[in-house]
Amino acid sequence: MNIFQNGITAHRGNSERDPENTVESFLSGIAVGVDWLELDILYTSDKHLVVIHDGTSGRTADKDLIIAETTLTELKKLDFAFQFRKNNPNTPVLRIPTLFEVFEAVGVDSKTGISIQPKNTGTEGMRAVEDAISLANELGMIDIVGFNDGQLDLMRHVKEINPKIPVFYDIMEPTPEHLLEALEYGFESLICFKDHITKDWALKVKAIGIIPGAWTVDSIEEFYVLLQLGIERFYTNCPETMLNILHN
Secondary structure, eight states, X not given: OOSXXXXXXXXXXXXXXXXXXXHHHHHHHHHHTOSEEEEEEEEOTTOOEEEOSSSBSTTTSSSXXXXXXXXXXXXXXXXXXXXXXXXXXXXXOOOOOBHHHHHHHHOTTOSSEEEEEEOOOHHHHHHHHHHHHHHHHHTTOGGGEEEEESOHHHHHHHHHHOTTSOEEEEESSOOHHHHHHHHHHTOSEEEEEGGGOOHHXXXXXXXXXXXXXXXXXXXXXXHHHHHHHTOOEEEESOHHHHHHHHHO
């Protein structure tokens, strides 16, 4: 798929409008027209891949449990709209989705990409990459799947398994080594933390045929500045706002 259309990635879904990393937030992101949905995956104690950013559930749900020590059945009992509802009182109870459930909801005919960030590390992170790719292949959705993270070993492993899968390499501060790594392993994009981006860096990234991006951009003022610096991909919690700017 063409990874650069409007350049907007919905960070954990349309998480301004719906609770992050829920099916509802992903469907909302599709509805507003983003290029990509970004999501996070972790293993439960019974080795299901669930979609959640943190290693514990307390920041978003009504009970604080350690994901790696909790079964899928136990996690499914929690309300993952609990914290979001404090500022959005009409939000219904929402459950944690598995990666399979997100794939199923998005559908094989989707024109929106799914960018997966494995939160496990080391050997377990490698297995998470393998399991996610295997699931995408099984469901016929591999053409709309990408990966993003700052763990070089995991992103390199994606390319070892399937060089055609897009990789958005997340970095905090740009270094010459990041450019060399992205070029050597065939990564499609370098996504830098927004506060450390310069025009010179964006130009160097483009010069080697890689797309420069920024995370996580929720301020309209910062969005305009980064556009002027040459940034072409944006991870944002406010995708509808950013798309409206691009379309007007």
